[in-house]
Amino acid sequence: MADTLGSFEQAVLLAILRLGDNAYGRAVLNEVQARLEREVAAGAVHATLGRLERKGLIASRLGPGTPIRAGKARRFYRIRPIGLRALNEARETVETLWRGLEWPLKGHA
């Protein structure tokens, strides 16, 4: 599974993990932007959320809206066990690739 998880997908999954019960679309967008330290298109985050849900890595449910969003529903996301496994495998793959190398790399700039 890990080889199919892109870096942006990992960023979105980790944002959901960090946000816990408050992981709805806009919160995920802001968390991803904060972690990546750049502006991210809302469409990119929503497309990734949709793809991860189709892959079965996350699940979603609709929650109540708030006045600032004109009462429109919020879609809350949570990671499923298979999503956690995919994240663990992705991390393990990266660590395996780096094992034996000193970080930060020197002399190759």
Place this chain on the structure above:
Amino acid sequence: MTITATPPGWAEDVLRLVLRRADFDAVSGDLLEEYRDRIHPARGQTGADFWYVRQVIGFAIRSAGVWGALFGVAIVVRTALDWFAPTQDFSVRSAISTYVGIGLLLATGFWSAWRSGSMRSGPLSSMLAASIGSLISVIGATGMLVFFHDARTMNAIAGSGGLSEVFTMPLAMIVDGLVLGTIGGALGAAANAKLRLDL
């Protein structure tokens, strides 16, 4: 926070046309919340409206992108065939590429109206797909021309309609997208309504 600030109504209408019906409330709510809570206070009305429109364009391009890429690749393949495997009789190639193009633009309109539940989504998505496809075809043709401009290739290009056709015909396809997308959209919206009734 400016809770009364409102993004352009037409942009929200476009957003409705390019999203799945089931996704519209949550996505437009997220955009509105971000617009009111963070973007509007920081950038003012014009800046916030520009941000909102940019987000909607992003959603629109993503919704028609795959169809546009398929359309563009189909045109590039046809162009490459005409340039590198020239023929005297273009009728078979023309028929195949015409039907592939018609099929793709109809399918784009159908699919888009099916998922949004609105017939108006069909022409919008098909025109977008045709525009993206046209851009890909122009970039593809320019790229091929950069690497292959020997006498033989230039003769083949002249024999298949010339360079002007390569660079102007894609623009006409945007009008085709309007017509075919309207037909596909009507079919998609009708199928959506019928199935929903049956379910």
